[in-house]
Amino acid sequence: MAKNKERIDMPRQEIATRIKNFEEVALGYTEEMALMEAERCLNCKDPLCVKGCPVNVKIPEFIKLINEKKYFDALKKIKETNSLPAVCGRVCPQEEQCEAACILSKAKKPVAIGRLERYVADWVSNMGIQENIPEIKKNNIKVAVIGSGPGGLTCAADLALMGYDVTIFEALHKAGGVLVYGIPEFRLPKKIVEREVEYLKKLGVEIKTNVVVGKSITLKNLFDDGYKAIYLGLGAGLPKFMNLKGENLLNIYSANEYLTRTNLMKAYRFPEYDTPIKKGKRVAVIGGGNVAMDAVRSALRYGASDAMIIYRRSRHELPAREEEIENAEAEGVKFHFLVNPLEFIGDENGFVKQIKLQKMELGEPDESGRRRPVPVEGSEFYLDVDVVVIAIGQTANPVLLDVTPEVKRNKWGNIEVYDDYGRTSMKGVFAGGDIVTGEATVIQAMGAGKKSAVGIDEYIKTGKWV
């Protein structure tokens, strides 16, 4: 039985310091902390946490290896099923997955599985240990992976380990997908993503950047070039707007643009980097998900005096992770709940200067189970702003799919898949992640990539396409 009952807190950068920089907020456990936390694990015979993980990381086994201070072995244990532990340890919503299933969570706080996962990944990297590349028996069969986000990277890694010649095609100039353009440095340092991508290259995966599949090359071209199967990990790449008056005023961004300028293009280091961004003093971010939290916390770091969340429901319904909401609150983000934008108002040069808002109240629950916001008549008011970020979600990007009618889509524009492996309506083409499910999490995309790797292997071996 564990002696230490209390879950060990994550050390973080001091608030006053961290809101002035883009460095990672969570500093990671020390060895002592990791050992104390690892000791809390009951090493259950039938571990529910493993079932709670979309890629079934062997959690009690890796934690036991931490207890024995065999950190490198612990990492290898994780990597048996998860090729991106340093990423998952940081951005997975463990509280809804492995940690939610932890038996300890019934009585007290669950084992901090994510923090321990991060600890072993960082320990190995900090010690400069070169991971041995497993011996791979090459089968000289080519498979193409479209998109280098978490799903594509996972699918590619698993296929490479099975012996396939894998090429990833990425539209942007850098591999990593949402991990590099979307998630900010202060949550996920880009050097960690680079490390994971480097590991993939060591496995023999080739990454071709600047290839916009659907424009630079088609799926048919790829089959003609000898690829036997294709995985589509396209992500959800078309930002939603609200279709409100004034939405195209200057200084109104989609969250995708705001975060891409910040993370991929490093606008926070302008003019050392060439891409600019409008910093703003009164920045309003519309939406309540993780992306909205990332945007509003970026705005704070750009020096906003008022970094605000505009959300049409109440705090209870915020879809963002609790940890991200707490971080935002602690850093001084102002939350405007139960308000909805009606119109954006600009100055004489076309820059946004105000949002017209309407108050809302919560009515009956809707299909999502959350109480539906209902407008309060006559409650309109104006909020002064100089930058607005719209973070209300994304839909499927049509660039590839518009020229590929063979891949059938559902009414939301997402790809229709016909089995657990992500088989699409086009022979030899599999799909997974946000482009299939709509917006979800990094680990869910990874889980889909993993399953498709199995499906692709089976398809290539049997030639059967049901």
Next chain:
Amino acid sequence: MYQILEHQKIGQNIHKLVIKAPLIAREAKPGQFVILRSYENGERIPITICDKNPEVGSITLFIQEVGKSTAKIGSFKENDYILDVAGPLGKPAHIEKVGTVVTIGGGVGCAITYPETKAYKEAGNYVIGIMGFRNVSFKILEDEMKNICDELYITTDDGSYGQKGFVSDKLKELIKEGRKIDEVLVIGPAIMMKVVSDITKEYGIKTIASLNSIMVDGTGMCGACRVEVGGKTKFACVDGPEFDAHQVDFSLLMKRLSMYKDEEKLSYEKYINER
């Protein structure tokens, strides 16, 4: 990495670059563009594709120095490498036989009217080209256009070459002469496209404009290039770049193009001082 096979400086600040990019050369069609990032700290900028040579695997671009990013590219020499070139992006131009077409290019906008003029001609149209430049030192592609066009007119703002005045003056002349014009293509500075569009709207002549919005990814992911066409928001990168000019809100386009003018100035001055 994309090798510069040829670099020719034209006049004061225009650069003709032939770049090795085999995939793009294979797929590019008139009207499309590339996104280019010249070096590690560089921004992503859209540049229209002027020409291609699929056998060599090369594309031709014309770049005018207007700020740091374009000046930086202009400083590259033959055999240097551009870090990133992605494309071909945007929808290809919709070109068919309509009768008489006037293609109007302003400055480096001529780099995109050129392949489209060629396509209009190949489709069987009678093609009248109008090219406008600030002065003779900005003149590009005259010989190439002369070879294609049934008629070619050149205007310069200061009269240093061709007819003194604007492309819109020449267009008005043609209309006043009673020439039957079935379609106009106009590509150049936003203000020029607006003026031309206002004229053709009055006479009910179908007009296509290619919109040069600010872009980041160029694949529909960010919405930086939002424009309003017929009262609806469109993304120039994936819905365009070409639209019915009469439906375009040019005043919004011009405002959005000026969004970063302070930052662009700062960046350019810093670059000039450190050069």
